[in-house]
Amino acid sequence: MSDSRHERLADVLVDFCAGVREGDLVTLESTTLAAPILRALYRRVLAAGAHPLPRISLEGMSESLLKYGNEEQLSWENPVRADDVETVDVRIVLEAAGNTKRLSNIDPARLARQQRSAERLRNRYLERAAAGELRWVLTAYPTEAAAQDASMSFAEYEDFVFGSAFLDDPDPVARWREFGERIDRIAGFLASKRQLRVVSDGTDLRLNVEGRAWISAKGRENLPDGEVFTAPLETSVDGEIRFTYPAVFNARQVDDVRLRFEAGEVVEATATRGEEFLREMIGMDEGARRVGEFAFGLNEAVPVFTRNILFDEKIGGTVHLALGTAYPESGGLNRSALHWDLICDLRSGSEVYADGELVYRDGHFLYGTNGWSD
Amino acid sequence: MDPRYERLAEVVLDHSLALKPGQVLRIEAEAVAAPLFLPLHREAIKRGAHAYAAIDLGGLKELLVAHGSEDQLSFVSPIALREMDTIDAAITIWSETNTRSFSRADAERRKRQLAADQQLAMRRRDRISRGEIRWCGTLCPTDAHAQDADMSLEEYEDFVFRACHVLDSDPVGHWRRIGERLQARAAELGTVRELRIVGEDTDLAVVVEGRTWRPAYGIQNLPDGEVYTSPVETGINGTIRFGFPAIFGGREVDDARLRFEDGRVVASEAAGGEPYLKALLGMDEGAAAAGEIAFGLNYEIDRFTRNILFDEKIGGTMHLALGMGFEDLGGRNRSALHLDLICDLRREGEVYADGELIWRSGSFLREPEPARDIAHVR
Numbered sequence A: 001m002s003d004s005r006h007e008r009l010a011d012v013l014v015d016f017c018a019g020v021r022e023g024d025l026v027t028l029e030s031t032t033l034a035a036p037i038l039r040a041l042y043r044r045v046l047a048a049g050a051h052p053l054p055r056i057s058l059e060g061m062s063e064s065l066l067k068y069g070n071e072e073q074l075s076w077e078n079p080v081r082a083d084d085v086e087t088v089d090v091r092i093v094l095e096a097a098g099n100t101k102r103l104s105n106i107d108p109a110r111l112a113r114q115q116r117s118a119e120r121l122r123n124r125y126l127e128r129a130a131a132g133e134l135r136w137v138l139t140a141y142p143t144e145a146a147a148q149d150a151s152m153s154f155a156e157y158e159d160f161v162f163g164s165a166f167l168d169d170p171d172p173v174a175r176w177r178e179f180g181e182r183i184d185r186i187a188g189f190l191a192s193k194r195q196l197r198v199v200s201d202g203t204d205l206r207l208n209v210e211g212r213a214w215i216s217a218k219g220r221e222n223l224p225d226g227e228v229f230t231a232p233l234e235t236s237v238d239g240e241i242r243f244t245y246p247a248v249f250n251a252r253q254v255d256d257v258r259l260r261f262e263a264g265e266v267v268e269a270t271a272t273r274g275e276e277f278l279r280e281m282i283g284m285d286e287g288a289r290r291v292g293e294f295a296f297g298l299n300e301a302v303p304v305f306t307r308n309i310l311f312d313e314k315i316g317g318t319v320h321l322a323l324g325t326a327y328p329e330s331g332g333l334n335r336s337a338l339h340w341d342l343i344c345d346l347r348s349g350s351e352v353y354a355d356g357e358l359v360y361r362d363g364h365f366l367y368g369t370n371g372w373s374d
Numbered sequence B: 001m002d003p004r005y006e007r008l009a010e011v012v013l014d015h016s017l018a019l020k021p022g023q024v025l026r027i028e029a030e031a032v033a034a035p036l037f038l039p040l041h042r043e044a045i046k047r048g049a050h051a052y053a054a055i056d057l058g059g060l061k062e063l064l065v066a067h068g069s070e071d072q073l074s075f076v077s078p079i080a081l082r083e084m085d086t087i088d089a090a091i092t093i094w095s096e097t098n099t100r101s102f103s104r105a106d107a108e109r110r111k112r113q114l115a116a117d118q119q120l121a122m123r124r125r126d127r128i129s130r131g132e133i134r135w136c137g138t139l140c141p142t143d144a145h146a147q148d149a150d151m152s153l154e155e156y157e158d159f160v161f162r163a164c165h166v167l168d169s170d171p172v173g174h175w176r177r178i179g180e181r182l183q184a185r186a187a188e189l190g191t192v193r194e195l196r197i198v199g200e201d202t203d204l205a206v207v208v209e210g211r212t213w214r215p216a217y218g219i220q221n222l223p224d225g226e227v228y229t230s231p232v233e234t235g236i237n238g239t240i241r242f243g244f245p246a247i248f249g250g251r252e253v254d255d256a257r258l259r260f261e262d263g264r265v266v267a268s269e270a271a272g273g274e275p276y277l278k279a280l281l282g283m284d285e286g287a288a289a290a291g292e293i294a295f296g297l298n299y300e301i302d303r304f305t306r307n308i309l310f311d312e313k314i315g316g317t318m319h320l321a322l323g324m325g326f327e328d329l330g331g332r333n334r335s336a337l338h339l340d341l342i343c344d345l346r347r348e349g350e351v352y353a354d355g356e357l358i359w360r361s362g363s364f365l366r367e368p369e370p371a372r373d374i375a376h377v378r
Helices: A004-017 A032-047 A061-068 A079-087 A108-117 A119-130 A144-149 A154-164 A172-190 A275-282 B003-016 B031-046 B060-067 B078-083 B107-129 B143-148 B153-163 B171-189 B274-281
Strands: A025-031 A051-057 A090-095 A135-140 A195-200 A203-208 A215-217 A227-230 A238-242 A247-249 A252-254 A258-262 A265-270 A291-297 A318-324 A339-345 A351-354 A357-361 B024-030 B050-056 B089-093 B134-138 B194-199 B202-207 B214-216 B226-229 B236-242 B246-248 B251-261 B264-272 B290-296 B317-323 B338-344 B350-353 B356-360
Touching (some): A032 A051, A032 A090, A051 B050, A079 A119, A079 B078, A108 A119, A108 A275, A119 A135, A144 A154, A172 A227, A238 A339, A247 A275, A252 A275, B003 B134, B003 B171, B107 B134, B171 B214, B171 B226, B236 B338, B246 B338, B251 B274
Parallel strands (some): A025 A051, B024 B050, B024 B089, B089 B134
Antiparallel strands (some): A195 A203, A195 A351, A247 A252, A258 A265, A318 A339, B202 B236, B226 B290, B251 B264, B290 B317, B317 B338, B350 B356
């Protein structure tokens, strides 16, 4: 089967998102379920004069390790993966799960241990990315499992995924450039602010972002994309927030999460379901109870929650914050083995104030105010 | 789930690799090998090893050969080269989704891409021969291989698992016993000066004096079951007919007949693919001389299936390879070719060792004297 959207997705990922150049070493990372797009990507990377290095996993491998591995095995760092992280020029990573719940019955403590063992490499690649030595892009390839999580048929889900990446547009790259210019203006506006206050049902949260960089995520490192994010000052987050969507981490779901912050730290965490898992994750390490990211979701082509953070955090009209590690390029100092995004829908009955001024209401920035316009 | 895959995994890990806790194990396979790959990975984890995957998708190398630039075709990843130095054990699962996918590829370009792959294989081969890593090649049944064998997948699975003896009550014990027996056989053959092979249209004298015979009992291949050496390069005379097709580079030569004089092929014919056979013989200086002579001794492999992993071990056959010899067995022939040709001796074959009849109709006439010590044999 040849879906012309596969070819277009490969073109957008290789030429636009990752900007693959002649001679680049490019890892193509996914599961065997992504075979059709992996072949399209492989060919596209060749066409760019670069060297494709497939890094393909079979679903079930991580499960075996988590179930049967001893301490030493769980914390083992594969030297080949380490070599990849130090050596390659580009990583193209595609999610493609056959069963998103296969780790549901794994002991959370073991999950957390494996998560910690992966931390050094994760930080190294983020460092190399921040230093401009490595480009990467994360995307999702539609599978039945993901469609099921999104409560859609496979055909509907394919349309959703490809639509969210603007692949139905005659010129997806032009569309992403135009979109990027628009959200650059939002990031520029936010960069002039110090204090943000988010108010919604069950939420009144204050955070200080002074001196931190607001970064437009406009189709380079994620596809789909569409958010502006920063890292709040580590001790500045105060108040409470209620997350309207279930929080999903390592396929585990936690419902109706409410967090109370004092001086940047979570001092109270409750959930109607999965509270124990929530506490386990927050207790993972020192940085896991602090905020590493705060962001506005801005992609209107992602209108619904699909239980996949790659999409959910970009839902137009939401904000999200992440517990745990910060992206170095945003200026955040928090470090943790955790990076858990929690999403709050602001599309009705919600307001955001910047330095005391109302700048956002019911899912939209208020245009034409404060000396900026769109 | 079919328990036979797990049992094959156990034989590979416990017998072939003797895998130990803390060892780094690389498992190389195509995605289609998942039914064997997953139990191998899981059982390796249970044994305390650090197992990881190097998975290929059918069709990627084909894209490289079709579309790659010169630079891309001959590229060897520095990461892949370094990787060979970090592993303690390796498994290759030779399973394919399509065994003919390179049939229409440009032969020159395919050769260049294979030469790049070969650099990695040589690096691994060096470490294996220095005893630094253990390696085993095996196969997970797929429709493509079943099709080549003229079988259904179910029939082919039965064939493969029988050949690997995974249904025995103690498969590892079986392969150890085969090891003892073949070691003794190899030791006995090591005292022979000349073999004479007599069969249908076949009367060939092969000097093996001073060469080492090696027993193959499931360490580097599964299934296994052969003893082999490299014959004396100038010591082959007579004629031989190979009843089974010979396959090289995905192309077949049927019913080949060769005449040797002083170790070199002086006449060749084949019922099918004769021009290809002659082209192979002319490939380089060493291509017209033999690099290997062997007895196939796995009697669960009772038919030709177009896969050399199995075919060269068919119980009751001998095979002779034109081209590259085994240096560590005393072989001196060098060539880019290693073409295994299989001679069926099951019906009317006889083999004489220095004039004494030792084999008739597909089997040795008597068991070898038990060897005293097999501890040094790998």
